[in-house]
Amino acid sequence: MTDATTASASTTPITGLPALAFLGVGSMNGAILDGVIASGLPVADGAEGGIRTTNRSAARADAIAARHPGVRALAGERDPEANRHAVAGAGIVLLGVKPYQVADVLAQVRDVLAPGTIVVSIASGVTIASIAAALPEGTAVLRVMPNTPASVGAGVTGLAAGPGVTGAQRALVHALFDTVGVVVELDEARIDELSAVSGSGPAYLFAFVEELEQAAQRIGFSAEDARVLADQTVIGAARLLAESGRTAEELRTAVTSPGGTTQEALAVLARGGRVENMTEALQAAVDRAHEMARENA
Numbered sequence: 001m002t003d004a005t006t007a008s009a010s011t012t013p014i015t016g017l018p019a020l021a022f023l024g025v026g027s028m029n030g031a032i033l034d035g036v037i038a039s040g041l042p043v044a045d046g047a048e049g050g051i052r053t054t055n056r057s058a059a060r061a062d063a064i065a066a067r068h069p070g071v072r073a074l075a076g077e078r079d080p081e082a083n084r085h086a087v088a089g090a091g092i093v094l095l096g097v098k099p100y101q102v103a104d105v106l107a108q109v110r111d112v113l114a115p116g117t118i119v120v121s122i123a124s125g126v127t128i129a130s131i132a133a134a135l136p137e138g139t140a141v142l143r144v145m146p147n148t149p150a151s152v153g154a155g156v157t158g159l160a161a162g163p164g165v166t167g168a169q170r171a172l173v174h175a176l177f178d179t180v181g182v183v184v185e186l187d188e189a190r191i192d193e194l195s196a197v198s199g200s201g202p203a204y205l206f207a208f209v210e211e212l213e214q215a216a217q218r219i220g221f222s223a224e225d226a227r228v229l230a231d232q233t234v235i236g237a238a239r240l241l242a243e244s245g246r247t248a249e250e251l252r253t254a255v256t257s258p259g260g261t262t263q264e265a266l267a268v269l270a271r272g273g274r275v276e277n278m279t280e281a282l283q284a285a286v287d288r289a290h291e292m293a294r295e296n297a
């Protein structure tokens with residue numbers, strides 16, 4: 001962490017959220033939506049009534065409405081002005097479309113944003129400056145980098161505020177993401193690095209579980225047993241990390257008897273230069289984010 005980075009709960013306790021518009025509810029905005037609703041934090045206009053969502057496809061909107069009956073789930077397929085209708089009257093707009101779709105969605109809604117609306121982008125590689133340039137002057141713009149465990153309240157969200165965002169606006173967005181996990185405030189200049197670690201991180205772990213599962217099958221377990229062994233090992237290890245108060249290093253040491261079997265297996269794994277390989281992987285993610293920022297400027 002740099003000096004500019006702080007992981008904390010919001011210092012401003014809030015009792016409720018303004019009306020929320022989630023534009024583009026796929027994997028990530030869907031995870032945030034689920035997490036915010038599960039947190040039970042009241043949203044203006046009723047328990048879920050103040051939450052509006054948009055998708056292009058009607059089938060996706062219907063799936064959201066079925067999962068969260070109080071949410072007003074709009075579909076571009078049925079209503080070409082869905083994004084405009086969703087943001088009208090919203091206090092916070094959460095932009096969750098793919099990076100290359102951001103400019104189009106901003107152009108659709110820019111003239112219906114009420115003064116004081118906070119725009120929060122979750123898009124990778126789209127800068128605050130490029131978002132602010134597409135919106136009315138003075139619009140409060142924040143960039144966050146969440147991860148999908150937000151859907152079960154166990155996310156990590158990096159949060160960077162644009163110029164002109166007030167302390168109260170930043171605290172409100174911080175509090176929103178507190179409902180779905182831990183929030184780390186940082187300078188926007190570091191958000192691509194954070195994304196490489198925690199935004200993409202769940203995928204690294206899931207890839208590891210897949211590998212463990214496949215390897216278990218190769219040494220003779222059925223697909224079903226391999227899945228139970230791999231999944232439950234990772235779930236149990238993550239819970240132990242969360243609940244024991246011990247570091248990953250301490251917990252690894254506790255498993256690794258000197259001269260025992262784990263030591264042999266770890267020695268094989270270390271042959272691949274895992275730290276070097278992981279560092280190279282993180283740098284590849286950062287480089288791609290920088291490239292996307294140039295593409296979406």
Ligand SMILES: NC(=O)C1=CN([C@@H]2O[C@H](COP(=O)(O)OP(=O)(O)OC[C@H]3O[C@@H](n4cnc5c(N)ncnc54)[C@H](OP(=O)(O)O)[C@@H]3O)[C@@H](O)[C@H]2O)C=CC1
Nearest residue numbers: 024025026027028054055056057096097098099122123124
């Ligand atoms: N997935 C992750 O773990 C993370 C993703 N992100 C960022 O989140 C953003 C979304 O990624 P992800 O959730 O994975 O992508 P998805 O493709 O799962 O979600 C994008 C959603 O946007 C909807 N959409 C597309 N165009 C429009 C439009 N014009 N109006 C309304 N809705 C629209 C799509 O709905 P439909 O198909 O119906 O068009 C789709 O459901 C990206 O910018 C990514 O960088 C950030 C952190 C982590």
Ligand SMILES: O=C(O)[C@@H]1CCC=N1
Nearest residue numbers: 124195196199200201
């Ligand atoms: O893969 C991506 O581009 C996004 C950003 C972090 C996680 N998913």
